[in-house]
Amino acid sequence: xxxxxxxxxKSYGADLVGFAPAERFAPDHKIFDIFPETKTVIGLGFRVLxxxxxxIEEGSTYYQYTTMGVETLEETIMPGxxxxxxxxxxxxxxxxxxxxxxxxxxxxxxxxxxxxxYALVYRRKTAEPQFDFIEAAVACGLGEKSFHGALLTQExxxxxxxxxxxxxxxxxxxxxxxxxxxxxxxxxxxxxxxHAIDNNGxxxxxxxxxxxxxxxxxxxxxxxxxxxxxxxxxxxIIAGEAxxxxxxxxxxxxxxxxxxxxxxxxxxxxxxxxxxxxxxxxLEEKGVLxxxxxxxxxxxxxxxxxxxxxxxx
Ligand code: SF4
Ligand code: SF4
Numbered sequence: 001x002x003x004x005x006x007x008x009x010k011s012y013g014a015d016l017v018g019f020a021p022a023e024r025f026a027p028d029h030k031i032f033d034i035f036p037e038t039k040t041v042i043g044l045g046f047r048v049l050x051x052x053x054x055x056i057e058e059g060s061t062y063y064q065y066t067t068m069g070v071e072t073l074e075e076t077i078m079p080g081x082x083x084x085x086x087x088x089x090x091x092x093x094x095x096x097x098x099x100x101x102x103x104x105x106x107x108x109x110x111x112x113x114x115x116x117x118y119a120l121v122y123r124r125k126t127a128e129p130q131f132d133f134i135e136a137a138v139a140c141g142l143g144e145k146s147f148h149g150a151l152l153t154q155e156x157x158x159x160x161x162x163x164x165x166x167x168x169x170x171x172x173x174x175x176x177x178x179x180x181x182x183x184x185x186x187x188x189x190x191x192x193x194x195h196a197i198d199n200n201g202x203x204x205x206x207x208x209x210x211x212x213x214x215x216x217x218x219x220x221x222x223x224x225x226x227x228x229x230x231x232x233x234x235x236x237i238i239a240g241e242a243x244x245x246x247x248x249x250x251x252x253x254x255x256x257x258x259x260x261x262x263x264x265x266x267x268x269x270x271x272x273x274x275x276x277x278x279x280x281x282x283l284e285e286k287g288v289l290x291x292x293x294x295x296x297x298x299x300x301x302x303x304x305x306x307x308x309x310x311x312x313x
Contacts, residue, residue, distance in 0.1 A: 016045030043140025056272030214270025
């Protein structure tokens with residue numbers, strides 16, 4: 001049955017499939033709140049098309065990453081594959097419980113999800129148990145957790161998203177991968193246009209949300225020269241140097257109307273996940289990724305607008 005599950009997942013767009021026995025999760029883990037009889041967690045990994053990052057790398061087209069690299073994967077491809085795997089399990093007399101990330105539910109009252117509008121995020125601990133997808137992906141053998149908290153896979157580096165199926169079928173486990181990709185070089189943190197990742201790799205989700213949405217004008221072709229005119233530290237914000245409280249982050253986000261959001265509440269990424277792209281380039285240069293391309297991702301010196309172009313006096 002394992003082979004048939006892998007084939008079904010791949011035929012619906014999964015690139016990676018891994019199986020973790022329930023014993024790899026603590027007895028009080030949230031997967032057992034969702035389905036106490038869980039015997040196996042099936043992890044499905046989906047590459048984010050490398051071409052989706054191209055337009056932001058060049059500063060030309062921005063909609064493609066969010067619509068195809070985030071929205072279509074999260075809303076169509078990933079649920080479709082998880083559904084097919086679950087249907088196959090039901091045909092065999094087992095339960096399959098698909099688990100995709102609920103993008104607008106956060107358990108932590110004080111954080112946000114940069115990929116969706118902050119005002120639409122539902123912050124209540126009791127909303128719905130959601131487990132840590134990166135931890136589960138590592139347990140399923142899909143990859144390792146990086147310095148900046150992303151999933152790194154040997155095939156696609158950080159250019160990957162994942163979802164899961166919980167089942168009461170006992171299926172042969174895959175090994176957990178030995179961490180060997182992240183060398184803690186810090187390039188992911190350096191590349192962030194808003195310094196949202198600190199020296200310990202911790203991500204400030206509000207700082208990230210502001211700069212994911214494009215508050216750094218030197219990396220945003222859509223920002224008008226007089227942006228954030230009622231903020232006394234507007235040039236610091238535009239340079240990515242301002243440290244932001246959640247309250248101030250909300251005020252800035254309310255003024256970012258430079259680019260239309262996608263559907264399903266997805267905000268358009270203007271940073272283009274520069275942290276992940278820098279990591280990908282680093283891993284590609286080291287030759288440790290198994291999926292090879294004919295040409296390197298980075299072809300030109302990264303572009304930036306001068307901060308002076310936002311000076312209004
Ligand atoms: S850029 Fe990649 S390899 Fe380097 S520290 Fe960040 S996650 Fe690790
Ligand atoms: S590069 Fe973008 S996604 Fe990554 S931490 Fe910075 S703002 Fe967030």
